[in-house]
Amino acid sequence: MKKLFSILAVSFLLASPARAAEIWMFAGPHIEHPAPGWEGLRSDAGDMWKPDAPWRTVARSVKVIQFAPTNVDRARDSDLREALADLKRRNIALAVGTGLLIRSDRCRATTEAYVDQKTMEDLFDKLRRNGADVKYVTMDEPFFYGHRDSGPTSCHESPQALAQALKESIAIVRKYFPNAKIGSDEVVDASGPWVQELVQWTDTFKAVTGEPLAYIHTDLNWKEGSVRNLLPLAAALKQRHVALGIIYDADSANNNSDENWSRNTISHFAEVESGLGVHPDHAVIETWVKTPTRMLPENQPGTFTNVVLQYIQRNQKN
Template sequence: MLKKFASLMTLLLPAISTYAQAIWFSPNAGPSDYMALFQPDAPWQQVSTHIQTFCFSCNQVFNPSWGINLPDMLSDLRRRHISLEVGMSPLSGDGHCGFHVEGYSNAAQPLSDARRLKAAGAEVSCYAMDEPFYYGHVFTGQNACHASIEDIAKDVAAKVKQVRSIYPGVGIGDVEPVGIPYGNWLSDLEQWFDAFNAATGSPLAFFRVDMQWGANWQGQMRQLAALLRRKGIPLQVIYNGSGNDRSDAAWTAQAAKHFRDYEASGLPKPDVAVFQCWTKNPTRMLPETDPSTLTGLVLQYIKSR
């Protein structure tokens, strides 16, 4: 028995002593070396062993113009023991509002995508919703719906039911911007958490922060972290650059500054650090030895921990 316990501790101690956060990886499918990530000898051997979950959106992998070979991708992720997260636009709107607004999609789109993923052999560990609270309730731009929180929850619940008909019990997380405060933002967010739970029958699997790094985010994050602790919802933070960065080196330097700034702020550490890009930079994923690539950024983070 003691020998078995010692062997178990040998397995656990490296994970405990390295860092508390998990690392999830969400690259933009646009760079030309995206599919090179899924070659057995791809030059991200260190980084890939630290990635727990790989994230992508169906509008990229199912779009022929992106050139994504889904079977090859899934096969390599399984070989690397990396789980899969799928992005979801969880709102439908009423046919007028929500048109060409982020977070909205056709009413049956998640079901269609989930069926295609399942047919391809994908085992999805979780879904990430694209900012339904912000774009459904807060957003004031063109075609804004200004929906009530209860109506958003009902709209979202219909699509959650769709994906769970294919992937029963799959976790559903929420991605929302932080750093755009308004008068009732914290109480509205708590109401949203409760409405989601009531409408879907389960709490959020996680809350992922799309940080507005140029804003005064520290105070809002402190309040948010306390709310998430009280609700028992794991915190994730996206570490990224900005669309204004004009080179790969500038983008990754900004992203590295952001993870250093956050983790030196005294705020609660995220349960998951998410390295994600949706801008034109960085234009390369590989190799990890180059600090201006996305895998190179993750390696900087790993070494800093």
């Protein structure tokens, strides 16, 4: 199997010319009352949805913006509607990232991959009644947390059980957004066997649910082994017509300031696309930490949209 993956990786590099990735990015509506500890961080997020907001170059190039559940839950309806209306005006598609494994007697894990059914339905109901058109739902690492995670509440469910549970959850999502495409974030680390399991998981998901995953977005720790594992994963997903997304963010040693987060994230663009030669279908620029502390303006180093702008400019030169 290892030899097969090596052959696939080489074939992928030889057969795949460089091409521009779709740019996905993190954002959200204005939040009047942030979660404790997040006060004042990215407080300009709501300013993005004004017609003259200073991210015009980025807005013209971004294909998808992804909201997190907390962005939706904590936003007032009026602020959510403003953001959703501006996304439509700018012709940017909306994705929502959330856990889709419903807690039940089957498994009551407390990780982010699992969610209470009412919480999930409330999320999609709030989006629908405020005018959202959810094009994509990104599942929050269901295979990693459902199958591999070693945390105290983990259930180590089989791939078949996970896929069946997700089939039922997806049916609920489609009550609200019938045409939403379903993809997933998943951990990619230095383990070769894990990459093989992840690829096999895409086959199980398709067999059980009756539809392929629309994409996998990789959550890397940015150590050398995890980055190199993008090669066999990219080759295998290409064969299966599953889009590969790479989440570009900073490693844990470089997320302590806006400047360090930005510099380190930008270095990962070159590491993957120039150094490794992997060109993702989706370049997913995202943060789960408190940096960068500002979204705008795009022409100011250290802001979130400036990092997206630098990705755009880098690819225009290549």
